[in-house]
Amino acid sequence: MKQALVAVLCCAFINLKAQITPLNLIPQPVEVQQSAGSFALTNKTTISYNKAEAKVATDMLIQRINTATGLMLKAQEGKTGMIQLNLNANTQLGKEGYTIEVTPKTVLVSANEAAGLFYGMQTVLQLLPKEIESKSVIKANWTIPAVKITDYPRFAWRGIMLDVSRNFFTKEEVKKYIDNIARFKYNTFHWHLTDDEGWRIEIKSLPKLTEVGAWRVARAGHFGDRDAPKPGEKATVGGYYTQEDIKEVVKYAQERNVTIVPEIDVPGHSMAAIAAYPELSTTKNPNTFVNPGANIADWYGNGTFKLRYENALNPSDEKVYEFLDKVMTEVAALFPNQYIHVGGDECYKGFWAADAGCQALMKKLGIRHVEDLQGYFMNRLEKILEAKGKKLIGWDEILEGGISPNATVMSWRGVKGGIEAAHLGHEVVMTPTTFAYLDYNQGDNSVDPPIYAGLRVSKSYSFEPVPDGVDAKYILGGQGNLWSEQLPTARYADYMTYPRAWALSEVYWSQKSAKNWDNFSKRMEAHFERADVAEINYSKAAYDAIITAKMKDNKLVVELGSEIADLDIYYSIDDSMPDKYSSKYTQPIEMPDGPITLRVITYRAGKPIGHLITLKRAELERRAGK
Structure with missing residues (x-):
């Protein structure tokens, strides 16, 4: 009798297992319990939300469902829908966590706040067949597998940086990029708006920044090997965002629970600004140009370099700080988040060393090393930001010369800068080249166009943002960075972003104990198919x-x-x-x-x-x- 019962139970377990298919969710939730059965979407399916703040996520879910299925589902307020998005108190979930419970009769998504519902909604879409990614009506078996999910993020800062200076991307392209990263629970979009190759944000009090600084001469070929502008050659390539454009993108991101952190890169990487206003530099050269991708520096094997053209603001000139105050006044008004990124990286100080004004300032301050002028500059800039209610965040070079304890550090030159900053009590975002630089090529140099280095998706997936010996409370999270030297189109930007941004999304969201490359790689391949339906480009270098x-x-x-x-x-x-x-x-x-x-x-x-x-x-x- 016992043997017969065991046999029946074994058969039942085997049959149940046969009915359960892998969910292929990215990033991996904290807890997943699958069971047999599924919920079927039909034209009789009803969808409700219990509070006004839940309506945005509900409407987005309906829009995605109706586009791909051809159904005409509508949202209703209350708690009567077969699919419900509800805001409820659950201390375990925090601000961004959620629960999902799917049975053959209902789909219940719950969260403490609207952000959690948004992320729960994204997981529901991943539970649906890949055809849900279609931009037009398609026939499919529209079912959601029975499951219970509890999920919340490991880190508060989960970011992607997009450089729009070296190659300009339109407002609509940026919005689409934000939409795609939000699907994988990224909550921060670092917008690199200024550099040597272009100034991309309208500053009404300084119109030449976009009249001159947003445009460069036309050049083809590999970035870094192009010719500098010729005398009299017109600058016709580029673009910028008006302040109305910025407001529109900020609102679009907010609806997707994405915070935009703008970057105004100073004091180095300011060649476009100096082209517009030469008086901001030490040499005040009126022939300064917006770099079209020419090689403007000699790089040495130890990481040091010498610039052939001046691209740094003059730290000894009070007019520079008046300029920065005007810029930051307008930037601060456009971006509601607490941070403004000020760059601070790769600042060449050779022109400062040769400048009488800089030497006089050093004597006045009692400093012996020209490198310390950057610390002076950053402290002046931080006070400007504080007066506007903003916090300074910058690349790890801002540690050089001293910064205030309130400054936040992005560690890009490996994790060393982040470790140093955390030990000094600074909050840190880990974004090292060795794991998180999405502009590095993904496969063999003979296949992918070579750039500075290579970074395979498995290496990105292996990243651990909290180094040994560092108090985790100082690590806000991490970020992937996509510099655009070799990104001629938005579609190629997607190719470089994915699948590595999927891997990093799991690093930043999922629990450390859940990490398993073989398991992730299978889910990654399932998302290749979803990306094909969504017409999102990605690299197959992992094969x-x-x-x-x-x-x-x-x-x-x-x-x-x-x-x-x-x-x-x-x-x-x-x-x-x-x-x-x-x-x-x-x-x-x-x-x-x-x-x-x-x-x-x-x-x-x-x-x-x-x-x-x-x-x-x-x-x-x-x-x-x-």
């Missing part, structure tokens, strides 16, 4: 082979690997094109002498899936350090 070369006993040895576990790797060294009948990689390959070419491709289930990678012997030897 490509990883090729490592080294010298061993004076022989060139190559090792092949992949980020995704279940791929087969095939290669050739005989000038044939590899396929599944070629040599299959099983162990390191000792390259024979001679002018060989290595060709590598990945397969899954007998079908090619990765890019063909072709490397000549000279490149392999270079990678081996020979």
Whole structure:
């Protein structure tokens, strides 16, 4: 009798397991309990919300559902809907947490605040079939699997930075970018608005900033290798956001629970501002130009550099601080959040060292090192911001020369600056190049256009924002940064953002104990399919082979690997094109002498899936350090 009962229970468990399909949610919730069955969306489905603050998320959910399904669902106030978005008190959830309970009869989404409902709504959309991402009506089995979810974020700051200075993106493109990151529970959009290559925000009291500073001469080709402007050449490439544009984007972001942090990059990276107002620099050169992507600096192997053109504001000139006060007055009025990012990175001080005014200021202040002038500058700027009710945040170079305890630090040169800042009692946002720079190429340099360095999605996923020995209370969270030197279009910006922004969303939102690369990679692949339906571009470099070369006993040895576990790797060294009948990689390959070419491709289930990678012997030897 007992054996029969056990057999029945086992069969029931197997049948239940067969009915439960993976949910593929990104980022991974705190707690998920699946059960059998599902909720079906039909034209009889009703949707309600219990408080006025819940209406925005409810309307967004209905809009997404109706667009893809063709249903004509409408929201109603109250607690009678089959799908309900309710604001209820739950101390466990905090400001951004939520719960979801799906049964065959109801879908209940609850949160303490509107932000939590918004994130719960995004999870409900991920529970629906991938076709929900369609911009037009499509036929699908519109069901939501039965599940209980409890979810809340690990970190308060979950950000993405977009640089619109080096390449300008329109207001509509920026709104779409914000919408897409909000789907993955990012709550901060760092808007890099000014740099050497363009000033992108209207300042009404300083009209030349956009009349001159927003435009550069037309140039094609690789950024950093372009020609400087020629005498008399007109600047026709660029653009800027009016203050009405800014207000519109801020409102759009607020509706998606995204805070916009503007960046006005000073004192360095100010060439566009100086082109508009040359008197802001030490040399006051009237021929200063907005950089079209020319190489304006000599970089040395130890990270130091020398600028050929002046791009830093003059810290000894009181008119510079009058300029900054005008700029920050208008910026502060446009952005309601508490922070204004002031840059502070890569400030070349050679022109300061040669300037009599700067030398006189150093003597007056009793400072011996020109580097300390940046600390003076930042402290002056911080007082300007404080007078407008704002907090200063900047890249980790702002630690050089001393800053006030109230300043917040973004650690980009690895995590070292963040560790130092936290030990000094500063709040920190971790955004190191080694894990979070989305402009770095994602695969092999022979496939993706090479830039400063590479960063694979698995490396981003491995990031831990709280370093050992650091009090976690000082780590606000983290951020991915997308610089736009090599981003000619918004679609390519998406390609560089995803899937690494999906990986970082899980780093910043999900519990540390939930991290599992093999599990994430499967969910990532499911989101490839969703992105295809949504027409969002992304990189498939995770399918490509990883090729490592080294010298061993004076022989060139190559090792092949992949980020995704279940791929087969095939290669050739005989000038044939590899396929599944070629040599299959099983162990390191000792390259024979001679002018060989290595060709590598990945397969899954007998079908090619990765890019063909072709490397000549000279490149392999270079990678081996020979």
